[in-house]
Amino acid sequence: MNEQQQLIKDTLSRLLTDLCTPQEVDAAENGEWAGNLWQTLNETGLALAGVPETAGGSGGDLEDSLLVLHEAARFSAPVPLAEHFIAGLLLAEQGAVVGDAPTTIAVGDFEIDDALNLSGSAENVAFARWCGEIVLAARGTAGMKLCRIAVAETDLTPGLSVAGEPRDTISVSRQLDAANVFDAGDDIEHRIRLMGAATRSVMMAGALESTLEMSVQYSQERSQFGRSISKFQAIQHQLAVMAGEVAASTLAADCIKESFASLNEVDIAIGKARTGEAVSVCTDLAHGIHGAMGYTLEHSLNHRTRRLWCWRDEYGAEKEWQLLIGQKFVAGGADNLWATITDQS
Amino acid sequence: MFQGMTFEPGSLPEGTEALRQEVRAFLASELDPDVLPNSDFNAGVSAEFSRKLAEHGWIGMTWPKKYGGGERSFLERYVVTEELIAAGAPVGTHWIADRQSGPLLLKFGSEEQRQLFLPKIVSGELFFSIGMSEPDSGSDLASIRTTATKTDGGWLLNGSKIWTSFAHTNHYMVTLVRTQPPSENRHAGMSQIVVDLKDENVEITGIKNLSGESDFNQVFFDDLFVPDNMLLGEEGNGWEQVMSELGYERSGPERFLSAFRVLVEFTREIEENGTDEQLALLGRLSAHLVTLRRMSISVATMLESGKLPLSEAALIKDVGTTFEQLVPEVVRQAANPNASKRFIDTLNECILHAPSFTLRGGTREILKGVIARGLGLR
Numbered sequence A: 001m002n003e004q005q006q007l008i009k010d011t012l013s014r015l016l017t018d019l020c021t022p023q024e025v026d027a028a029e030n031g032e033w034a035g036n037l038w039q040t041l042n043e044t045g046l047a048l049a050g051v052p053e054t055a056g057g058s059g060g061d062l063e064d065s066l067l068v069l070h071e072a073a074r075f076s077a078p079v080p081l082a083e084h085f086i087a088g089l090l091l092a093e094q095g096a097v098v099g100d101a102p103t104t105i106a107v108g109d110f111e112i113d114d115a116l117n118l119s120g121s122a123e124n125v126a127f128a129r130w131c132g133e134i135v136l137a138a139r140g141t142a143g144m145k146l147c148r149i150a151v152a153e154t155d156l157t158p159g160l161s162v163a164g165e166p167r168d169t170i171s172v173s174r175q176l177d178a179a180n181v182f183d184a185g186d187d188i189e190h191r192i193r194l195m196g197a198a199t200r201s202v203m204m205a206g207a208l209e210s211t212l213e214m215s216v217q218y219s220q221e222r223s224q225f226g227r228s229i230s231k232f233q234a235i236q237h238q239l240a241v242m243a244g245e246v247a248a249s250t251l252a253a254d255c256i257k258e259s260f261a262s263l264n265e266v267d268i269a270i271g272k273a274r275t276g277e278a279v280s281v282c283t284d285l286a287h288g289i290h291g292a293m294g295y296t297l298e299h300s301l302n303h304r305t306r307r308l309w310c311w312r313d314e315y316g317a318e319k320e321w322q323l324l325i326g327q328k329f330v331a332g333g334a335d336n337l338w339a340t341i342t343d344q345s
Numbered sequence B: 001m002f003q004g005m006t007f008e009p010g011s012l013p014e015g016t017e018a019l020r021q022e023v024r025a026f027l028a029s030e031l032d033p034d035v036l037p038n039s040d041f042n043a044g045v046s047a048e049f050s051r052k053l054a055e056h057g058w059i060g061m062t063w064p065k066k067y068g069g070g071e072r073s074f075l076e077r078y079v080v081t082e083e084l085i086a087a088g089a090p091v092g093t094h095w096i097a098d099r100q101s102g103p104l105l106l107k108f109g110s111e112e113q114r115q116l117f118l119p120k121i122v123s124g125e126l127f128f129s130i131g132m133s134e135p136d137s138g139s140d141l142a143s144i145r146t147t148a149t150k151t152d153g154g155w156l157l158n159g160s161k162i163w164t165s166f167a168h169t170n171h172y173m174v175t176l177v178r179t180q181p182p183s184e185n186r187h188a189g190m191s192q193i194v195v196d197l198k199d200e201n202v203e204i205t206g207i208k209n210l211s212g213e214s215d216f217n218q219v220f221f222d223d224l225f226v227p228d229n230m231l232l233g234e235e236g237n238g239w240e241q242v243m244s245e246l247g248y249e250r251s252g253p254e255r256f257l258s259a260f261r262v263l264v265e266f267t268r269e270i271e272e273n274g275t276d277e278q279l280a281l282l283g284r285l286s287a288h289l290v291t292l293r294r295m296s297i298s299v300a301t302m303l304e305s306g307k308l309p310l311s312e313a314a315l316i317k318d319v320g321t322t323f324e325q326l327v328p329e330v331v332r333q334a335a336n337p338n339a340s341k342r343f344i345d346t347l348n349e350c351i352l353h354a355p356s357f358t359l360r361g362g363t364r365e366i367l368k369g370v371i372a373r374g375l376g377l378r
Helices: A003-019 A022-029 A035-043 A062-074 A081-093 A188-221 A233-262 A265-294 A301-311 A318-331 A334-342 B016-030 B047-055 B074-087 B092-108 B111-122 B238-250 B260-270 B276-304 B310-334 B341-357 B364-374
Strands: A103-106 A109-112 A117-126 A133-140 A143-150 A155-157 A167-175 A181-183 B128-131 B147-151 B154-162 B172-178 B190-196 B202-207 B216-227
Touching: A003 A035, A003 A062, A062 A081, A062 A188, A062 A233, A081 A103, A081 A133, A081 A143, A081 A188, A103 A117, A109 A143, A117 A133, A133 A188, A143 A188, A188 A233, A188 A265, A188 A301, A233 A265, A233 B276, A233 B310, A233 B364, A265 A301, A265 A318, A265 B276, A318 A334, A318 B260, A318 B276, A334 B074, A334 B260, A334 B276, B016 B047, B016 B074, B047 B092, B074 B276, B092 B111, B092 B128, B092 B172, B092 B238, B147 B172, B154 B172, B154 B190, B172 B238, B190 B216, B190 B238, B238 B310, B260 B276, B260 B310, B260 B341, B276 B310, B310 B341, B310 B364
Parallel strands: A103 A133, A109 A133, B128 B172
Antiparallel strands: A109 A117, A117 A167, A133 A143, A143 A181, A155 A167, B147 B154, B154 B216, B172 B190, B202 B216
């Protein structure tokens, strides 16, 4: 971690300790937009840390943005940082600038005709109801287009993820202004999927670290049979297993951060598959250690674990990415398997 | 992550790629294609192969030139060792001397000992064994009962060591003994002594493991005289020395690649007509492997900068050996019903060795205790 990154991490950590308390996360789950938090993240430039300044960002490198997502996930920040970052990047590629209000990403089935009539729908659009705009990919008559549209110009049906965060369904049937339609490469949907999976992997690594910290702390505070349960070997061993999974997740996510600029497909696949697998192990153990207390809404463990259960399925669950890795690795042949592995940075 | 548990990012320097290719070319010319490779570092022994590695400067790579070493980096050594293990090369003979006895001698040994042993380890002429476990002392290493009693000009050893791999073929054993009776501080009063395994007063009895191989032994001392100059390090400092040895022992590629040849043969099985389930399994296991490599490279990078990351090393061994045992199990379940003999032989050989993966170098329970200490729980 360089100096700039350490600064981002420390600043964000202080800021989120104040502005993203468990009460704030609960409030968001009860339908209150965390406007104050968003405004601060936006004004400090943290929301777009790695997006070029010419596109409204802070002009750091992309690793910085992913670091922000990693840290924010440690606090379960109920704001669409990942989506806003992806939208900011995609618009920046087109020379356009993302707005101050959060922008989200819709992944669905959209078409746009030559008169720029956009139609289609998407499910599970993160935080759509609280966003100003949506960025999406649509099939044009002569190739893929990237479109931006105000949320107010869509039909929105509210929905929630298992984490209690907005995952709304939107449908669109409207003519767009030419300024809001851009030529995109035919791989735009794939690139959005890769970016989405990358952000989710990094967020999972952050939330997993926090889950381990909470579990260690709880085990030291909770006393049974006359001593803190952290003194029991059975508990220590469960925490050790968690630590192994968390370390693996963090390293897999770090690798995604380093190679994000080139959207390395295999790095992202490995990160998403590995962190996703760690979620199953760690949420099971964390809840076991926390006992009934961790099963309540009162304890903030659920803020982390429910988001982990949501994120592991978004932008492709483990199986999808494992298959991609398997197909890539088998293609080199058995006798080259080792070379294929060492070629992965 | 935690104060006692940090994985600093590490990566292999540019120059290591040429070295990697050099090792691959060597292996391609040396390994007998008729012998089914086994990537368990303890499974293959060949003093001749070890001497050839020595000719290339691949033993004692990181050690000072004045002892014959190569003064190369831990990351260069990492590359060589992972290439050897992945290919299933017979590295068992020199492995311990190169991995831990040499570094131990460098750190704690006398100048005389270094001059005596290191150049011959580097040239592939001297091989070492580990003398830690005893019949009644496994995980509880501090309970060892082998004693060394001071006598004129040396020490008299009594007791026995067990599970000593290749004691019957190797030359020396770094032996943990009690030089003081046990006291309130259980870790006090131990020392390390270099025992000449060819001494006629050392009795070595082979023990067959469940695969029928006789690679490990019980070693007996009955008033064995060892001269003063074979005391390694300080008298009474044995525990600390043994612990530092374990930092080198636990984080290397041999802790997650033991089942790699199974993965290779599974890949061969599904090369043509693999189902999505089989391909996804290959993908899943590869994701684990790539990540473990990064963890191990991270620790090699820390070793290079002079740190001794003990809890991180324990964590890699725990996660890595869990993975090594997972591989044969899940691959077996996903295999084609008409699998080739080559695949089945490789798989079965791995299954027969797999129980040892989580025993040697510290059991799962011991490692998890070390990790728990890193988390601040002990």
